[in-house]
Amino acid sequence: MIQRIQSIYLLLAGLAIWALFLFPVAHNVYIGGVSATIKITGVYLNSNWHQTQVQTFTPLIIGAIIMGLLPIILIFLYKNRKRQVTLCYVYILLVIGFSYWLVQTVKSAVGGFTMDTHNFGIGALLGSISIILTVMAAKAIQKDEKLVRSADRLR
Numbered sequence: 001m002i003q004r005i006q007s008i009y010l011l012l013a014g015l016a017i018w019a020l021f022l023f024p025v026a027h028n029v030y031i032g033g034v035s036a037t038i039k040i041t042g043v044y045l046n047s048n049w050h051q052t053q054v055q056t057f058t059p060l061i062i063g064a065i066i067m068g069l070l071p072i073i074l075i076f077l078y079k080n081r082k083r084q085v086t087l088c089y090v091y092i093l094l095v096i097g098f099s100y101w102l103v104q105t106v107k108s109a110v111g112g113f114t115m116d117t118h119n120f121g122i123g124a125l126l127g128s129i130s131i132i133l134t135v136m137a138a139k140a141i142q143k144d145e146k147l148v149r150s151a152d153r154l155r
Contacts, residue, residue: 004144007075009137010088014071017095020064024121025102029110040064040102040123043109060105067098071134083143088138092131099127132139 020040035046041062044051070091077084082087 002022004078004140006137006140006144009077009133009140010071010075013091013130013133013137014068016126016133017064018068020123023029023123023126025106025123026110026119027121029119031110037121038106038109053107057105057109059135060102063098063101067095070094071130071137074137081141081148085138085141085145088134088141095127095131095134102124102127 024037024039029036029038031043031045036048036054037044037051040057042057043051043055044053074084074087074091077087
């Protein structure tokens with residue numbers, strides 16, 4: 001059903017990916033001697049308390065929109081729980097691939113700069129949060145399937 005806890009988990013997983021548009025992936029990265037912030041939308045140079053966009057990541061933006069929509073679509077597949085669980089695990093693999101793509105894009109934008117833990121923004125953790133929420137949703141869906149099977153045996 002749509003009102004189950006797995007729907008909340010999947011909704012939050014999609015919102016976690018869409019939150020990449022709000023939070024930076026990396027900040028205080030120096031490109032050409034100027035401090036820069038890297039978001040999913042591109043590279044922004046920080047100068048005089050103003051950010052100027054110098055590079056756009058259009059394919060990454062499209063990928064993030066699609067990745068944010070997939071868990072929302074999974075919510076409405078509640079009639080076939082086995083397919084829903086399978087697609088949850090496929091989505092986890094897609095998030096891992098998307099996160100790898102994001103890291104490679106950030107590395108290519110930064111150049112030879114070595115990233116430290118103090119350079120990572122909240123956006124670097126959002127893929128992991130989405131994966132955890134999707135795993136929790138898959139476990140809840142499996143629990144529902146087990147409950148339905150036990151109820152069918154009692155009939």
